[in-house]
Amino acid sequence: MNDLYPQISASLFQTLPILVLIVAGIGVLVADVLLPRASRWLLSWLSLLGVALAFIALDFVVGPAGREALPLHSYFGVLRSNYLVFLAQNLILAAGAFVILISPRYVGERRIPLGEYYGLLLLAVMAMLALAASTELLTVFLNLELLSITLYVLTGIENRNLRSGEAAFKYFLLGSFAAAFLLLGIAFVFGATGETRYDAIRQVLVDGTAQPRLLAIGFCLMLVGFGFKLSLAPFHMYAPDVYEGAPTTTASLIATGTKVAGFAALFHLIELAAAWSDAAGGLWLALYAVALASMIVGNVGAVVQPNIKRMLAYSSIAHSGYTIVPMVVMLQRPDLIADARDAVAYYMLAYTVMTLLAFGVPAVLGPAGESRIAQYAGLHRRSPMLACVMALAMVSLMGIPPTIGFFGKFQLFAVAVQGDHIWLAVLGVLASVASVYYYLRVIVTMYMEEPATAGEELESRRLDGVNAFALTACSVCVFLFVVFQSLYLFGV
């Protein structure tokens, strides 16, 4: 028994960021009860402090120790850390901090209960951190469910708004439906291999002693569960409704943090499946179809949406489709796993930055700016900075150089070309060309159209300091990483 202690204490140390967030989340819930009503505004700063401490724990306490011995395993191989996970966790924390920074005014206007909102937000971020690192079947399921349950509440938290309740209702029923598929898939993978830890499953797959049929069914069912969380095409039906009905701050967390965590977890699963020689057949075809369908459905669906949040929902479906392109390639070409990991990691970074910007503007504009795109007419005169930020997000989402969106997409499709999936790359590029239409429509509306009637005008809003800081930081990131990368490429 004694020899377990070093491993357990090492595991506790390696999961320090997660533990910090658990303490912070519960601390906020307790503080909500203890604080007098007048000083509840402290809660947002308290939760920001929690995220900041988790960030310090991740990058400066665990980080240096972790970097020496990658990949790290903690809790007997249940959680793993490698640089994809490390990057994903940093992005999730950044998304959490961004959402907390843009929340105070939004939450105040909507009369959302503060304690529950911030407490659940921290717990959702914690579940995302854990999900990104999960390399065990049951752990994946538990983290995915913890994430989902907190997000159901955060979606329906707006008491006076019927749309919020309806969105939560749809999210809840379809989400638990998909979770059941994931669970059955896990059962089949367990049944086929007799193991639940990824490293043990990999050994069974390499030995070739797994049950091929059970395994194929299991992986496909798990793909359904993940496809739902990542809003990939045949399973995307809920996404536009949820993004539209949920508070915009919650929607931005669903669109970024959940997806980043889901991509990291899906990448580990696909990496595992790539060790299985039969995966290049049926599973490859299934993933290929999902990637293609997401790119097409997302981009075609976004064109006809009059609502800004629904448009962004379809756009995020399309971006999920782009992101799994390297994973498709990986199944047939296991030799390209390292390149695929680089491409997915870079795109996660690009996607998070630009999607946070695109959701940040409607959240800052508040009720007047989160429904129809037509409301953005003439925004550049009333709020030049917000219009500029939104335009920047749209240009980056289109994938136009020199923004980060271009370099992200370039790497994804470069992996596809390298791995003999030329058609997938061609279709992906065509899909993103089609996307220019609806992103450009937002820019045209903001800069070249005038509001049709006086009622259509957006009230001009002064940015408060924290909002401005969050948006500026993200805007700088759209270019900053590109500069870093160029310096790196040219060996400066």
Added chain:
Amino acid sequence: MEFMVPGNLILAASIFTIGVFGILLKRNAISIFMCVELMFNAANLAFITFAQSLGRPEGVAVFLFVITVAAAEAAVGLALFIKIFNDKETIEADTLDLLQR
């Protein structure tokens, strides 16, 4: 390794299918949620069957975790249904059509 499909697995698959069809056909939120629970339990049954036939105890542990998760989900779900019922006096899924307009 020869693998026999045990009767339990067929039972689990049938229950799961009943759950899926129930969700597709039912319109009442409580009925839909009961079908989801049916699917969860079918997956549990599959887990225990595999654990039994492979001689691995992990499957039973999974079952305990899943029951806990399902209970947490039911708590959130029922609260949500009550909220919807207070607003609309019904929890038929078809009556929720505010979004997408």
